[in-house]
Each structure stands twice: as structure tokens, then as C-alpha cells.
Amino acid sequence: MPAPSLATLRGFVFDLDGCVWSGDVLNPGANETLTALHRSGRALAFVSNNSRATGTDLRERARGAPLVTPNIDPRLPIEGGDFLPGCGSIVQAVAVAAGVRPIVVGKPEPPLFRMALERLGLAAGATAMVGDSIPSDIRGAQAVGMPTVLYAPGGAPAGAADVVVASFAELARLVGVG
Numbered sequence: 001m002p003a004p005s006l007a008t009l010r011g012f013v014f015d016l017d018g019c020v021w022s023g024d025v026l027n028p029g030a031n032e033t034l035t036a037l038h039r040s041g042r043a044l045a046f047v048s049n050n051s052r053a054t055g056t057d058l059r060e061r062a063r064g065a066p067l068v069t070p071n072i073d074p075r076l077p078i079e080g081g082d083f084l085p086g087c088g089s090i091v092q093a094v095a096v097a098a099g100v101r102p103i104v105v106g107k108p109e110p111p112l113f114r115m116a117l118e119r120l121g122l123a124a125g126a127t128a129m130v131g132d133s134i135p136s137d138i139r140g141a142q143a144v145g146m147p148t149v150l151y152a153p154g155g156a157p158a159g160a161a162d163v164v165v166a167s168f169a170e171l172a173r174l175v176g177v178g
């Protein structure tokens with residue numbers, strides 16, 4: 001997809017950790033770009049694999065229960081380009097010990113993307129997924145037919161997504177709202 005066609009899209013789905021914010025800090029230009037997209041009438045949704053915000057207490061379930069996880073991401077990006085061990089690093093340890101295969105309900109599996117599109121009331125082809133993770137955000141969105149935008153301030157390999165942006169300001173320019 002050529003970059004200028006972002007201007008024709010009606011909706012944008014954003015990843016949160018490592019994209020809209022890193023740790024507790026908004027990434028530069030995120031607030032301004034999201035505000036401009038909203039004011040332009042674009043539909044916005046947010047999808048996250050963040051497992052820290054949920055209150056599921058798996059201990060009460062431990063024996064015979066399926067191992068359900070929001071994601072198998074190895075790393076959780078935080079401020080300054082650093083990271084914490086992701087949900088996947090813990091889930092894999094449990095899965096290996098229990099001899100079960102985890103059921104992934106978050107990205108890159110299709111249900112979360114389809115829920116976001118349903119909530120927006122838009123077709124996959126009219127809605128871009130914006131995220132910082134190629135395996136989770138980009139490949140997952142491609143699998144359901146969404147155009148993809150990789151947020152990569154540090155650069156990315158060619159062809160990593162339909163569009164690669166180094167900043168939110170660049171995204172706003174490509175959409176025509178900045």
C-alpha cells in the first residue's frame with residue numbers, strides 16, 4: 001500500500017505499549033496526532049496485549065483448567081527503549097511445566113482485531129492498525145485484512161509493514177491531519 005493512501009482510511013486502531021506510550025509516558029506527538037485524527041472524523045480504537053491491567057486470578061483455577069493468556073509477547077516495552085519481561089516469558093514457563101499449549105486471546109490472534117473493527121463499525125480494508133510490534137500488531141492485522149502502519153522511531157526493515165513511520169507527526173502528515 002503506498003503511503004499517501006492512508007489519507008483515504010476511515011479508521012485507525014492503535015496499539016498502546018510501545019506505540020501510544022512507553023511505560024507511563026506518552027510517545028512524542030501521540031496526543032496531538034490522536035486529537036487531530038479524532039477531529040478529522042476518523043474512528044479510533046485501541047487494542048492492547050497488556051496483561052498487567054487485568055485482574056484474572058489464575059491461581060484459583062491452577063488444576064485441569066485451560067491456560068488462557070492475553071498474549072505470548074516476550075517483552076513489554078517501557079520508557080527509554082527498555083523493556084520488562086512480557087507475559088509470554090511467564091506463560092511459556094507455565095506451559096512447559098504443565099505440558100499444555102496456551103490459548104492466546106490477544107494479538108496476533110484475530111478476535112481482538114475483529115472486536116475493534118466491529119466496535120468501530122468499519123471494514124478491515126478501511127481501517128489501519130498502528131503498532132510497534134511486527135509479530136503481534138502487524139502480522140495479526142495483516143491476517144484479518146487491515147492495512148498496517150509500523151511505529152518505529154528507531155527504524156525498521158524495508159517491507160515490515162504497508163507503511164513505516166518514525167513519529168506520530170509523520171503519521172499525521174501521511175493521513176493529512178498534521
Ligand SMILES: [Mg+2]
Pocket residue numbers: 015016017018019131132133
Ligand atoms: Mg506495543
